[in-house]
Each structure stands twice: as structure tokens, then as C-alpha cells.
Amino acid sequence: MKKLPQPRSGCPLSYALDFIGDKWTLVVLRDLIILRKRHFHEFLGSDEGIATNILTDRLKQLESAGLVTRVRDPAQARRVVYAPTAKALDLLPAMLEILRWGDKYFAGSKAPRALVRGIARDRDALVAGLRSGHRGKR
Amino acid sequence: MKKLPQPRSGCPLSYALDFIGDKWTLVVLRDLIILRKRHFHEFLGSDEGIATNILTDRLKQLESAGLVTRVRDPAQARRVVYAPTAKALDLLPAMLEILRWGDKYFAGSKAPRALVRGIARDRDALVAGLRSGHRGKR
Numbered sequence: 001m002k003k004l005p006q007p008r009s010g011c012p013l014s015y016a017l018d019f020i021g022d023k024w025t026l027v028v029l030r031d032l033i034i035l036r037k038r039h040f041h042e043f044l045g046s047d048e049g050i051a052t053n054i055l056t057d058r059l060k061q062l063e064s065a066g067l068v069t070r071v072r073d074p075a076q077a078r079r080v081v082y083a084p085t086a087k088a089l090d091l092l093p094a095m096l097e098i099l100r101w102g103d104k105y106f107a108g109s110k111a112p113r114a115l116v117r118g119i120a121r122d123r124d125a126l127v128a129g130l131r132s133g134h135r136g137k138r
Numbered sequence: 139m140k141k142l143p144q145p146r147s148g149c150p151l152s153y154a155l156d157f158i159g160d161k162w163t164l165v166v167l168r169d170l171i172i173l174r175k176r177h178f179h180e181f182l183g184s185d186e187g188i189a190t191n192i193l194t195d196r197l198k199q200l201e202s203a204g205l206v207t208r209v210r211d212p213a214q215a216r217r218v219v220y221a222p223t224a225k226a227l228d229l230l231p232a233m234l235e236i237l238r239w240g241d242k243y244f245a246g247s248k249a250p251r252a253l254v255r256g257i258a259r260d261r262d263a264l265v266a267g268l269r270s271g272h273r274g275k276r
Contacts, residue, residue, distance in 0.1 A: 006185040006188070007244065007246055008185070009184070009185035009186045009248075010167075010185065010246055010247060010248030010249075011168070011185065011186070011237075011240075011247075011248070011249065012237050012238075012239075012240030012241035012244045012247040012249050013164060013165065013168055013233060013236055013237040013240055014161075014165055014168075014186050014240075015240040015243075015244040015246075015247070016240030016244075017160075017164060017165065017236075017239070018161065020157075020236070021159065021160055021162075021164070022160065022161075023152075023159035023160075023163035024155075024159075026151060026155060027149075027151065027152055027155065027165040029225065030149070030152075032144060046151050047146070047147035047148065047149065048146040048147045048149070066212045075183065075198075085252055087243060090243075091239055092237035093235040093238070093239075094232060094236045094238075094239055095151060097231040097232035098151055098154045098158070098232045099149075099150050099151040099154070099234045100231070100233075101150075101154055101228055101229055101232055102149075102151055102153040102154030103150035104228065105225060105228075106145065106150045106154075108145055108148055108153075109149075109150040110147075110148030110149065111148075111149065111248050112266070127220075130274055
């Protein structure tokens with residue numbers, strides 16, 4: 001388990017960035033929460049081409065931060081699957097707003113139009129839909 | 139002017155993280171947009187204790203990314219002041235949702251309660267209020 005850094009200040013935005021302030025953490029959480037990937041090799045296969053050592057490191061950090069749990073694969077007991085916690089699922093509104101901003105300014109965005117429209121029209125309903133089926137252990 | 143990296147994929151979340159995926163960029167944008175700081179020395183004075191070289195680097199990156207403009211200080215022509223662009227102001231919903239998440243999980247949060255309540259009650263009105271007074275040049 002990695003130790004989290006001491007908070008830099010009393011600002012909750014700064015605090016949050018100690019968890020998600022890098023280029024990879026939210027990409028892994030996107031895979032886990034929105035794309036519902038579960039296995040290490042599935043995260044490795046994402047288009048961004050995350051390196052094995054960075055993925056290993058981020059998953060450890062996410063576990064230490066209480067955002068991800070490791071559980072035995074119900075289908076194959078020797079394998080491990082990853083699952084988001086309630087604390088991670090609570091990042092959905094932030095993730096969707098970041099995604100919406102990116103979609104507005106990125107001409108090459110391949111995000112499903114239905115997803116982007118859903119954020120604009122009724123984000124809370126979209127969050128509820130994306131949450132469903134995740135157990136979100138604490 | 140620094141060059142921005144090539145997009146890692148067609149995902150707008152991943153794209154956005156190439157701009158804001160680090161521990162400092164959103165802290166500087168918070169100072170600029172929410173706390174309405176303008177001068178280099180004001181950013182330096184924030185509680186997080188950003189180092190001079192990191193601040194210089196982040197401001198250059200923000201300028202290259204079209205998120206910040208440098209203009210002459212109207213009060214003192216030899217000085218430079220920084221201002222957020224429309225693209226930066228569009229990050230407000232994401233910033234406020236990150237802040238809300240941080241506030242929920244950070245026992246030491248010193249965010250003004252009125253701000254946190256405002257996000258929950260009527261985020262769009264809060265965003266409009268925070269935008270007002272910023273010219274948001276493109």
C-alpha cells in the first residue's frame with residue numbers, strides 16, 4: 001500500500017488533485033466505471049496504450065486511496081478483477097464534466113454522441129445509469 | 139510557446155487530461171477564475187506553496203493551450219497580468235464537481251460552506267456568477 005501525500009492546503013480541489021491529478025488515473029477509472037472493464041489486460045488494451053508499469057502503479061495508488069478494490073474473479077478463482085468503490089463512483093459527475101469540456105474543444109473526439117447529449121440534458125440521470133450494476137463497496 | 143502533445147486517443151476525457159491532468163494546473167486556474175488573482179506573485183502566495191519554476195512552466199503551458207492570456211497591467215504598464223480565456227472559463231463545471239468531491243472526502247476542507255452548498259443547489263447559477271466580470275477572450 002502506497003501512502004498518500006499530506007494535503008497541500010485546506011482546499012478540496014487541491015486535495016482531489018492528489019488523487020486524480022495526473023494523466024492516467026481518470027483514464028483507468030473511465031475504463032472501470034464507464035466502460036466496465038475488470039481485468040488488468042483489458043485496461044492495457046485501451047486506445048491510450050498505457051504501459052504495464054504505469055498501470056500497475058496507478059492501480060496500487062487507486063487501491064491505497066480507497067478508490068478501487070481487488071477481488072477474486074468469480075469466473076476463475078486464480079484471477080483478480082478490479083472494482084470501483086463508492087468513493088470512485090462519486091467521481092462520475094467530475095469525470096463527465098471533464099469529458100464534456102474535452103468534447104467541446106477536441107475536433108477528433110470519438111465520444112458517443114448519445115453520451116455527450118446525455119451529460120447536457122440530464123446529467124444526474126446519466127450518472128444514475130452509469131452507477132447501476134456497480135456495487136461500489138466502501 | 140510549448141507544443142501540446144498529440145492526442146493519445148479519440149477520448150475527450152483523455153484529451154482534457156493532456157491540459158489539466160497534473161497537480162497544479164487546476165490550482166492555478168482556481169486562483170485565476172475563482173479567487174480572481176491576476177499577478178504572478180499572487181499565485182506564488184497561495185497556500186499550496188507552488189514553486190516559482192513550476193508556476194512559470196504552468197503559466198506557459200496554459201498560454202500555449204489557449205487557457206490563459208497575458209496582458210499589460212492597466213494599473214502599471216510594466217507589469218503583466220494573467221486572465222482566463224473562454225476555454226478556461228468553460229472548465230468551471232468540471233472544477234466545481236472536483237471541488238465538491240474533494241470536500242466530501244477531505245475532513246480538513248476549508249472551502250466556504252456557501253460555495254459547496256451552491257454547487258449542490260444550483261451549480262449553473264454559481265457558474266454564471268463566477269464567470270461574471272471575466273472577459274473570457276478567445
